[in-house]
Amino acid sequence: MSTTKTDTEVHSFLKSLYKGEFAESLVFPFPEVPEDVKETVTVFADAYRDFDAQFIDSEKIDRDHFFPREAIQGLGDLGALGMTIPEEYGGSGFSAAAYCKMVEVIGPLDSSAAIVIGSHQSIGLKPLLLFGTDEQKRKWLPDLASGKRLAAFCLTEPEAGSDAASLKTTAVYDPATDEYVLNGTKQWISNGGFAKFLTVFARIPSEAAEKDKHREIACFAVVPDESGELPGLTRGPEEKKLGLCGSSTCQIILENCRVPAFNMIGGKGQGFRVAVETLNTGRTSLGAGSVGGCKQMIKLATEHATQRKQFKTRIADFELIREKIAEMTANTYVLESMVYLTAGLIDKGVPDYSLEGACCKVYGTELLWKTINEALQIAGGNGFMNEYPYGRALRDSRVNMIFEGTNEILRLYLALTGMKEAGDVLKGVEKAVYSPLTQYGVLIGHAQKWMQGNVPAFDKKLQKVHPALAPEADQVSHYASIFRNAVETIVFRNGKKVIERQYLHHRIADTLIDLYAQVATLSRVTAAIEKKGEEKAKPEIEIARWFCFQARHRMVASLKALDKNRDAEATAISNAVYEAGGYPFDLWGW
Numbered sequence: 001m002s003t004t005k006t007d008t009e010v011h012s013f014l015k016s017l018y019k020g021e022f023a024e025s026l027v028f029p030f031p032e033v034p035e036d037v038k039e040t041v042t043v044f045a046d047a048y049r050d051f052d053a054q055f056i057d058s059e060k061i062d063r064d065h066f067f068p069r070e071a072i073q074g075l076g077d078l079g080a081l082g083m084t085i086p087e088e089y090g091g092s093g094f095s096a097a098a099y100c101k102m103v104e105v106i107g108p109l110d111s112s113a114a115i116v117i118g119s120h121q122s123i124g125l126k127p128l129l130l131f132g133t134d135e136q137k138r139k140w141l142p143d144l145a146s147g148k149r150l151a152a153f154c155l156t157e158p159e160a161g162s163d164a165a166s167l168k169t170t171a172v173y174d175p176a177t178d179e180y181v182l183n184g185t186k187q188w189i190s191n192g193g194f195a196k197f198l199t200v201f202a203r204i205p206s207e208a209a210e211k212d213k214h215r216e217i218a219c220f221a222v223v224p225d226e227s228g229e230l231p232g233l234t235r236g237p238e239e240k241k242l243g244l245c246g247s248s249t250c251q252i253i254l255e256n257c258r259v260p261a262f263n264m265i266g267g268k269g270q271g272f273r274v275a276v277e278t279l280n281t282g283r284t285s286l287g288a289g290s291v292g293g294c295k296q297m298i299k300l301a302t303e304h305a306t307q308r309k310q311f312k313t314r315i316a317d318f319e320l321i322r323e324k325i326a327e328m329t330a331n332t333y334v335l336e337s338m339v340y341l342t343a344g345l346i347d348k349g350v351p352d353y354s355l356e357g358a359c360c361k362v363y364g365t366e367l368l369w370k371t372i373n374e375a376l377q378i379a380g381g382n383g384f385m386n387e388y389p390y391g392r393a394l395r396d397s398r399v400n401m402i403f404e405g406t407n408e409i410l411r412l413y414l415a416l417t418g419m420k421e422a423g424d425v426l427k428g429v430e431k432a433v434y435s436p437l438t439q440y441g442v443l444i445g446h447a448q449k450w451m452q453g454n455v456p457a458f459d460k461k462l463q464k465v466h467p468a469l470a471p472e473a474d475q476v477s478h479y480a481s482i483f484r485n486a487v488e489t490i491v492f493r494n495g496k497k498v499i500e501r502q503y504l505h506h507r508i509a510d511t512l513i514d515l516y517a518q519v520a521t522l523s524r525v526t527a528a529i530e531k532k533g534e535e536k537a538k539p540e541i542e543i544a545r546w547f548c549f550q551a552r553h554r555m556v557a558s559l560k561a562l563d564k565n566r567d568a569e570a571t572a573i574s575n576a577v578y579e580a581g582g583y584p585f586d587l588w589g590w
């Protein structure tokens with residue numbers, strides 16, 4: 001165990017885990033929300049529910065593919081568009097935990113409203129909040145908080161999706177007017193049809209930045225007039241989507257669109273960082289929305305299962321149904337723990353929670369999808385009928401696994417960040433590891449020497465977990481240690497090629513998510529036991545035991561498969577398919 005840093009000096013819990021450190025004081029005790037914050041959010045949530053009941057007709061919105069414009073102003077008047085904006089700029093200055101709780105409430109009530117609100121403040125105006133100057137904030141934030149202006153985040157382009165750094169939109173400086181001239185097309189922009197504050201990412205061509213394309217990118221506030229017009233800015237027709245039908249999604253076309261140099265947010269060459277950090281901070285709230293959706297599905301499934309009888313028995317009493325309900329509920333508890341642990345990290349000023357946020361997004365969005373599917377299954381034939389909410393929930397939730405970083409890209413991010421951290425620790429052999437000329441044998445030689453000599457053993461155990469959960473705490477410590485060594489071994493074995501080994505990245509990312517999920521759950525249940533005693537916390541102890549048991553099986557499978565797998569076969573099968581242009585094994589040879 002490295003003892004060079006104290007927990008308070010560690011900037012990220014999961015990155016520290018990759019380095020062989022357990023920064024336990026970052027995740028214990030489980031963050032408690034102050035009573036006054038709870039009261040404020042409870043009042044606000046009630047007001048939001050009333051507003052939703054009066055002004056947001058979800059079925060009509062879904063049918064008409066249109067979100068009523070007066071409802072957008074209503075959201076502004078209510079304060080739902082300024083939750084994350086500090087009070088000094090006209091917002092409510094909600095903490096991350098308070099914002100997550102509201103997202104949890106808003107999402108299941110109406111997904112299109114959630115997109116209007118989320119695209120506005122989780123991503124649209126976030127660059128301004130994170131990187132704007134005080135002058136810029138004073139100029140724009142009050143109108144954004146009141147809903148006079150709605151924000152949109154404009155990064156994606158037809159040729160630049162996951163590979164956002166390859167964006168082609170240009171910004172050319174005109175010294176005569178001290179303006180930038182923007183040209184390019186942005187694609188699938190949420191709130192695009194009516195946003196009046198667009199954060200646009202564009203490339204400032206320069207010879208100096210030629211070598212590093214990231215450094216050419218800058219972020220600009222493109223601010224139309226009050227009617228939404230700006231010379232050179234055109235909005236494409238609304239996309240016809242599978243779900244989120246009331247939300248606006250369209251292209252933003254920029255043709256010689258002039259923007260004052262004052263509108264650059266974060267400075268020259270900082271645009272890629274602005275985009276990445278904006279998305280990093282927004283991801284926890286996608287996890288929060290998933291918590292809300294899962295709770296809604298558990299309620300629907302419980303109502304149906306306890307009322308419906310077959311074979312003269314409540315279907316709720318069949319073990320195959322119990323299994324589904326238990327799984328949906330325990331996993332939702334785990335997700336809730338991850339989201340509010342991460343929100344707590346943000347609220348206490350831990351500077352880097354990008355991995356934790358990515359875990360919440362991947363785990364949460366996939367759990368919501370599975371949970372809706374299971375609730376639909378419990379509803380039987382009714383689940384397939386449009387008068388029930390399952391179909392729309394499935395359609396609306398599907399995109400969560402695609403936007404704000406696809407779940408594949410986030411898994412790569414989770415794994416590769418860890419490999420970089422591991423690589424940094426292995427400084428003595430770093431050159432060997434990353435040299436494309438280094439041979440595997442040489443690396444192993446280095447690795448063995450290093451392992452025998454200087455390896456700081458990752459022997460620290462989770463100390464702060466309640467004794468009632470000691471076996472689970474030992475399990476997490478044990479697998480964290482194996483995991484960390486496995487990541488280092490992979491870096492040694494693969495050298496620079498490690499960045500191409502996505503089969504391995506998948507397993508590493510999934511294990512990291514499971515480790516974080518268990519730590520979050522153990523932290524929360526420990527707090528619950530300390531607060532109400534072991535007897536009253538029994539159902540939560542059972543959840544922790546259930547989840548850690550399941551997680552162990554997944555971790556063992558993933559870690560074993562880092563060494564023994566059939567990856568070569570997977571490559572061969574996909575090659576055969578690509579060569580044939582589709583399924584090549586038709587039984588009749590068709």
Ligand SMILES: Cc1cc2nc3c(=O)[nH]c(=O)nc-3n(C[C@H](O)[C@H](O)[C@H](O)COP(=O)(O)OP(=O)(O)OC[C@H]3O[C@@H](n4cnc5c(N)ncnc54)[C@H](O)[C@@H]3O)c2cc1C
Nearest residue numbers: 153154155156161162188189190399402403404406408409
């Ligand atoms: C409803 C909706 C709203 C949106 N809102 C916004 C918005 O407000 N602002 C905005 O800027 N964008 C927005 N987007 C765009 C969204 O962020 C992109 O769709 C997303 O980033 C993925 O890009 P892509 O669709 O081009 O897919 P691609 O990048 O082409 O990816 C296709 C598939 O390949 C996988 N893939 C890609 N690269 C790799 C790799 N290196 N390794 C392994 N797998 C890989 C992906 O995971 C995916 O499964 C929105 C999209 C939708 C559908």
